[in-house]
Amino acid sequence: MTFSDSLKAVLNERNIKQAELCRITGISSALMSNYATGTVEPSLNNAIAIADALNLGLDELLIYADKTKAPGYDPTLEELKGKFNYLIQFVPEHMRQPLIDMVEASAVNPEPPQ
Numbered sequence: 001m002t003f004s005d006s007l008k009a010v011l012n013e014r015n016i017k018q019a020e021l022c023r024i025t026g027i028s029s030a031l032m033s034n035y036a037t038g039t040v041e042p043s044l045n046n047a048i049a050i051a052d053a054l055n056l057g058l059d060e061l062l063i064y065a066d067k068t069k070a071p072g073y074d075p076t077l078e079e080l081k082g083k084f085n086y087l088i089q090f091v092p093e094h095m096r097q098p099l100i101d102m103v104e105a106s107a108v109n110p111e112p113p114q
Helices: 003-014 018-025 029-037 044-053 058-062 064-069 077-088 093-105
Strands: none
Touching (some): 003 029, 003 058, 077 093
């Protein structure tokens, strides 16, 4: 799923018009339209502004289309890695490796036996 897919899914499900989202976020209608069609990917700041305006975490927004297609959807670790790799491209280059290191250090491991 793409940012465009998720954006369209949440707007459709919540019956929110792009114009309303533009008003809330301050993003121009032309740019928002490009995000919705997938012509342009949003900057990290704009993606966060959109997620905030929709009362979602950025991670929730990125998997929104997946969740609407399958109620109870629980992404696999591989799917989450794919979403992370998609999202990391929006992070300034000098911040990428520290963020990758932090995520790898906090990777989910099975609970130790008790």
